[in-house]
Amino acid sequence: MAKTSVSTMLKMKQSGEKITTLTAYDASFAKLFADNGIDAVLVGDSLGMVLQGGDDTLAVSIDDIAYHTKCVRGGSRELFIIADMPFMTYATPEQSCMNAAQLMRAGANMVKLEGGQWLLDSIRALTQQGVPVCGHLGLTPQSVHVFGGFKIQGRDKEQADKMISDAKALEAAGAQLLVLECIPSVLAKAITEAVSIPTIGIGAGKDTDGQILVMHDLLGISAGYIPKFSKNFLVEAGSMPEAVQKYCNDVKSGAFPSAEHEFN
Ligand code: KIV
Numbered sequence: 001m002a003k004t005s006v007s008t009m010l011k012m013k014q015s016g017e018k019i020t021t022l023t024a025y026d027a028s029f030a031k032l033f034a035d036n037g038i039d040a041v042l043v044g045d046s047l048g049m050v051l052q053g054g055d056d057t058l059a060v061s062i063d064d065i066a067y068h069t070k071c072v073r074g075g076s077r078e079l080f081i082i083a084d085m086p087f088m089t090y091a092t093p094e095q096s097c098m099n100a101a102q103l104m105r106a107g108a109n110m111v112k113l114e115g116g117q118w119l120l121d122s123i124r125a126l127t128q129q130g131v132p133v134c135g136h137l138g139l140t141p142q143s144v145h146v147f148g149g150f151k152i153q154g155r156d157k158e159q160a161d162k163m164i165s166d167a168k169a170l171e172a173a174g175a176q177l178l179v180l181e182c183i184p185s186v187l188a189k190a191i192t193e194a195v196s197i198p199t200i201g202i203g204a205g206k207d208t209d210g211q212i213l214v215m216h217d218l219l220g221i222s223a224g225y226i227p228k229f230s231k232n233f234l235v236e237a238g239s240m241p242e243a244v245q246k247y248c249n250d251v252k253s254g255a256f257p258s259a260e261h262e263f264n
Contacts, residue, residue: 004080006176013198019210020248025068027075037248040080050216060086066106073107083108087142093125114140116166120173127174135170139182154183167191180204185262203229205262229261
């Protein structure tokens, strides 16, 4: 049984304890993360880029995520696992339920969907069927071609107001966790205060209820471009277990992310 749950994460938000999360794709890293203080992992469709070498996440299939979720579960019975629903696998409530079932059977504790109010019927259907849902707002990578690139979202007032109302609507429909990606820190703070569910930030400043990084960025092994919001913890720590512990300590103490990792 996973040590973390939707209830423990909610209590962490309420008590002000930061939630530490990383992406994970296999058994060895799942065990490393479970043994060194990570509260939850995401089997992210970022695997399309960091494992498969794609330019974006769109080629990832539900079978890919199910396979890696099974690998991660094989490494740890204790980890809380969030599994990403890939591009075009949750276009309708029926499709969402069928595909989420595959991920839950593979070992996930929760599924993550990218998007705003158009998802409400799917979120209601999933939660009614017993599938916990994590929302994802801001720079939602599956919409990269609509955005015209991997660009910071929510900088103008209209977009920011829309994101706050999307966050409230996702919570009202049943979402129990919310990822905020690459948005101005003030907006992430406003969303975190506007909802009762925990928020997990990546490139969203220090005021979200928790943080997530792609594990390859934390270990400094991402090929090519290193995003401004990420940090190579291995370079300072010297070993992988110490890098993960340092990340956890820095997130819990509020030392990471600092101003240099934020967007305005
Ligand atoms: O796919 C992924 O790894 C993600 C995180 C970057 C939040 O969605």
